[in-house]
Amino acid sequence: MEYPLLFLSALIGWSLAFMPSLPPDGESLTHSVMTMEALLEVASTACREEAQANGQTYTRPDPLTPQNLLLACLGASEEAGISSSKFTEVLDEIISQNTNIDDLNGLGGSPAHHFNDEVLEQGRDIITEGVSVIKASLGQDDFETARRALGAVTHTLQDFYSHSNWIELGNKDPYEKLLRPDLQLDNLADATTPTCNDCQERECPNVILPEILSRKTLTSGYVSPTPQGKCNHGDDTRGGINKDMSGGKVGPDGTDPHLAAYFTATQATKDLLQDIRTAFGNANFLRLLGITRSSVVCFVIDTTGSMRDDIAQVRKLTADIINNNVGTPDEPSLYILVEFNDPDVKAPVSTTDPEKMLQMVNSIIVGGGGDIPEYSLTGIKFALTAAPPSSKIFVFTDAPAKDFELNGTVTSLAQSKQTQISFLLTNALNGVRRRRRRSAVTNPSNSLYQQLAQSSGGTAIEVTKGTISQATKIIEDSVTSSQVTLLQIDSNQPDMFNFIVDPRVQRVILYITGLSISFTLQNPSGVSQESTVESGPLASVSAVGNLIRVSLNEGNLTGRWFITIRSSQAYSLQVTGRSSLDFMSQFVEEFGGPHPGFAMIPARPPAGQNAILRLIVTGVDTLFEVKLSLVSANGELLRNASVSRLSGSTYLARVSRLPDVPFILLLTGQESDGQPFQRQSTTQIQASQLTLQVQNSVVMVPGQSIIVPFTVDARGIEGVTVIRVQDDQGFVREFDASLTLNDVTGNATGQLSLSIPTGTPPGTSSVVTLEAESTTARQSNFALLRASVIREVIDLTPPVCRVVNESLDCPALCGNATWQVTLLMTDGNGTGLQDPRISVTIPDTPLNETSTSIITDIKDENGFNATLLTFSASCCVTAVEISAVDKEANVGRCDFSIRRPSTSTEPPQITSTPSHSPRLTVSLWTSLLLLALTALLL
Known part of the structure; x- marks a missing residue:
């Protein structure tokens, strides 16, 4: 091997086994x-x-x-x-x-x-x-x-x-x-x-x-x-x-x-x-398995009447993304669309087909709305449950949120899935107030959106309806699988920041959101460019609404860059690039027992306690001087972690007393050639003194109801804890809305009931989000429970394969000779075969070798629907895998390998071998009646 x-x-x-932790002998x-x-x-x-x-x-x-x-x-x-x-x-x-x-x-x-x-x-x-x-x-x-x-x-x-x-x-x-x-x-x-x-x-x-x-x-x-x-x-x-x-x-x-x-x-x-x-x-x-070229494009769109002009720009943007990226490494791997109105929010629709995405966007109907606030957070919640982890969600709206009570749920889901949420807002105030603002947006009703953007690593862009097309460049920038974050800052005072661009980084772009901002950019050689210069020696600068986009010129970018931002108001800075060198992180906790190890923490880590992070660096084999720091939103150093290398590019980082303020992870180090690098996590992390635990999944059938317990632990916090529960499919029937913590243990146990409506399609899944918040302390945490629906009675029997006829005269030299086999595949009294009913795979065969398949529908000897396959192939085709799948995804396979004689005098042979599980025993079916029927059909 x-x-x-x-x-x-x-x-x-860290995750080993037949043990889930590093084996003590180092060899297991x-x-x-x-x-x-x-x-x-x-x-x-x-x-x-x-x-x-x-x-x-x-x-x-x-x-x-x-x-x-x-x-x-x-x-x-x-x-x-x-x-x-x-x-x-x-x-x-x-x-x-x-x-x-x-x-x-x-x-x-x-x-x-x-x-x-x-x-x-x-x-x-x-x-x-x-x-x-x-x-x-x-x-x-x-x-x-x-x-x-x-x-x-x-x-x-x-x-x-x-x-x-x-x-x-x-x-x-x-x-x-x-x-x-x-x-x-x-x-x-x-x-x-x-x-x-x-x-x-x-x-x-x-x-x-x-x-x-x-x-x-x-x-x-x-x-x-x-x-x-x-x-x-x-x-x-x-x-x-x-x-x-x-x-x-x-x-x-x-x-x-x-x-x-x-x-x-x-x-x-x-x-x-x-x-x-x-x-x-x-x-x-x-x-x-996530093997795709690029990232997911997820649009959450307000479809009320006032959004007519915005929808036109979304259609144009979608067409541009598709036309500019089809066939390139940046072609999106998946498109997701969520439409929200008042009071209706449509279920997410997704496709991998760019033309279908165009059709979906072009078919959006704008109208209705009534009062100004809309159900934007519901739309975002739907997108978060539909999109894979580490996605990017773009929200188009001109209205504040009506369903602001979902803020905690949306924030929790975004943190759990490490997903960025960016907003393109067309409800900016016409005039900007002169007094110092603590927000990078002009409209106070957009402050909730700004908070969500900052905590998830996204941006909140305010533009007019006439200039929204200029702001959509940020979406086109992010349509890639290799976007990394070098630096992100939220500040409300003038300051100078620096970031390292390593040789692996390309297409470096700075995004500055805020009002009345000017800046000076300086490269590693000391060359400077002012924000008033649109096209200068260092970068191209464009501005729209409260967004300034700075695209560094291609060339020698390597080294430490500086940017001095001057503003009396709040602003945010994000520096991104494209690189294969990136990292992923996960808080983990140790567990004991016969198989001790580490388990991931799916929610907020414990504030004020020691913590462990597992880090995996991708795109590079060897690193030196690896360091991990916890920094605040404004760039202040909060903690330095103790980093140890397990092996390869996997590390454990131990942190003393996690801070109770939001923080970002900053990873730095050197490559083998001594070049320094830096990467930041995108989503802010918020630790909590509260712990909320529930089983991570349940499997149910339509018509079933169950009770699921959950536990809140809040040592050091007394009083009542409020419980909020949200789910996608309406499976939650009732739950304990508040719990009183035990004075001694500091915990309490509650329960929620789930019920699956009759007729719910198998494969339906609901992400149930539980949120716990202390009424006496500003502490909260969340937990996720996934409810999956399967059929009550499942067809577990795979299709059966039978050999009907064989013609196996293959010479030692394959030349122009062919071999042939006739098979009957049937699912008996099961659910029937899927379309296509038969699939044929020829592994490890030159592309110029020929084969033909003739498929005929018949009845087997028991009167069940069956499929007859006659397969012919060149004798240079040494193996073939033939399979049939029924409508419950049970697989039946017949695998054949041809054996040519070492001399022309030895008889040719072909063997049918059972496939891996679920494997079928392939038997000869010699019924004269079926053979006669086969001859007639052929």
């Missing part, structure tokens, strides 16, 4: 490594097939890293400015959900999530339910829910191979039935079956009873307590059957049990991913 395991471990370094392989390896490998296969389908070439990168894979998959070069940060972020999201299972459902707390305590059937039920959520969510293009479910499912699937005796039974391939819920698990040890010797020692060789091994009986270990005669899971003091760590006794055949479990679990993970890829196609699979 030639995968860069050290790199994979470094990428998600982990959940993170196997999941990353499987994701990259199957993604590489999808990239190859996509390239082949488009008549392009694809070369598997070596080493197979996210950055290398992204460049190879997109057919790009380093110079193209494509960043792997979003791709890495998606991979991290999946892997974090995997490793969080050890925190949320610890070994002793939920045996089924880990295949402990011989609850093997319940463990498979968890996998089945999770896979159902993945497929239902992908059917609704809900990639975020699918990623979360995928991460959780892979943990349970992988644990089977470490916590059961599957490996000890001599198995080297994955257990097919874990991903085939239509098949019964057999030969399971029951409660009365002795399975292991009693061993109290640290090392327990031959602990599994010989009769269990000889009879191929499946069992698993108990965490605590272990019933008499049963297998112990094992821990630091007592041996057991788990293979979580290296160092176990090598088997009679020389097999390391930890490595064997690792390799089999990794293959099982690949099987699951291949199943998903086949069911939903390569394009959707790559979107699931």
Whole structure:
């Protein structure tokens, strides 16, 4: 195996396993490594097939890293400015959900999530339910829910191979039935079956009873307590059957049990991913993993009557973005549109098709509105739940918010998803008051928008309706996957600021929002340019409304730049560029138990307490002098973190006593050539003394109702805590609107009830946002609960493949010869096959080789709908993968590999091999009646 395991471990370094933390021996392989390896490998296969389908070439990168894979998959070069940060972020999201299972459902707390305590059937039920959520969510293009479910499912699937005796039974391939819920698990040890010797020692060789091994009986270990005669899971003091760590006794055949479990679990993970890829196609699979050229364009548009002129500019902007970027590295990967009016707010619509986006925008109908305020925050909330993390949302309106009570929810969602919100406001006051203002906007009703923009790292631009087109340049600037933030400042007094431009940064642009502003810009060589010079030696300067855009001239930008801003009023400064060098961060907390490790904190981190951040730097292999600082919105240094390198480009940063004011992360360091760099996080972070906890997901069926508990912890704060709950789909029926904190423990428990209306489509997902706010202290926090809907009765049986006829006369020299096979694919009495009913893939075959497919609809011997496929290919085509997917996304596959004789006298052969799980046993169907029917059809 030639995968860069050290790199994979470094990428998600804290999250290991079969342990979710760094192994003490430094050698054990982990959940993170196997999941990353499987994701990259199957993604590489999808990239190859996509390239082949488009008549392009694809070369598997070596080493197979996210950055290398992204460049190879997109057919790009380093110079193209494509960043792997979003791709890495998606991979991290999946892997974090995997490793969080050890925190949320610890070994002793939920045996089924880990295949402990011989609850093997319940463990498979968890996998089945999770896979159902993945497929239902992908059917609704809900990639975020699918990623979360995928991460959780892979943990349970992988644990089977470490916590059961599957490996000890001599198995080297994955257990097919874990991903085939239509098949019964057999030969399971029951409660009365002795399975292991009693061993109290640290090392327990031959602990599994010989009769269990000889009879191929499946069992698993108990965490605590272990019933008499049963297998112990094992821990630091007592041996057991788990293979979580290296160092176990090598088997009679020389097999390391930890490595064997690792390799089999990794293959099982690949099987699951291949199943998903086949069911939903390569394009959707790559979107699931975040392999795209550029960022998401999300428009939230006020459609009331006064917005008629603005809508015309939005249409023009959309056309410009599409026409200028189609086929380039900056082509948007996804378009999202949300329309809000009064009182209606339309559900988000999204598309990857630029022409469809044009149609959606052109079909906007303007009218209505009534009073001036509109439901803008509802529209933003819809966009935040629909858009992927790290998106950019642009809001067009000329009215204040009517639904200002959603401010906390919107702020929480923006922080959780690290999403920027920018506003193009056409309700600026005609005259600007002379007195000193504490806002960078002229209209007081826009102050809420300005606060949201500042906290999310966006901008609030005030323009007239006639000049809105000049302000939309900021949207065109941001349509890229590689935009990074070098500096952002909010200030209300004159000051001088500096920022470093490293050699990897291109297209540096400064945005200054505010009133009555002048500035002096100075480059690293000491050359200056005043703000009054529109086109000078350093930059091009343009102004519209309260926005000044400064685009640095291309050339030698490297070094430290200075800008002196003169203004008696509030203003904001943001410096951006394009670069593959970026970083992502996540607050994490340690957890204990048999599998101790770190778990991500999805909400606000604890104020006044020590904290840990995990940092992943992308686009560069080696860094030196890495430092992390916490700075305030006005640039004041608040804290310096203690940074330690795990390995590769993954770091842990420890911070003492988090401040209780908003802060931004500033990362600095040097590359291997000694060049310094700096990057900032975009979204402001607000710590809190309050903690709000709720389970992160529930799975329900239409018509079901459940009660979900939640807990508020506010040590040091007394009194009543107000609870606010919002959800997308109206699933929340009631909840405790306030809680009185316990004087001793400082916490309280409440509950909310969820109910899924009958007729809710499977795949529907609702993000429930809970917000807790103290009535005695200005402290608040939030938590997110995702409710996913699946069918009550699910077709779990995949389509069946049968070989009807074969013509396999292939010579040793392929030349002009062909081979042919006729197959029948049927879903029996299931939901029926999807369209296209049959897909054929020819891996690793030169593009000039030929093949043909003839598809005919017939009835099988039981009267069910079936599809007959006759496939012919050149004898130079050495392998083919044929699959059918039913309407519940169950996959049936027939894989063929042709074997040519070494001499012309040997008979040619072709073999049909079962696919990975869910795999099918391919059998010959020799019914004379069907053969006769086949002959007639052909």
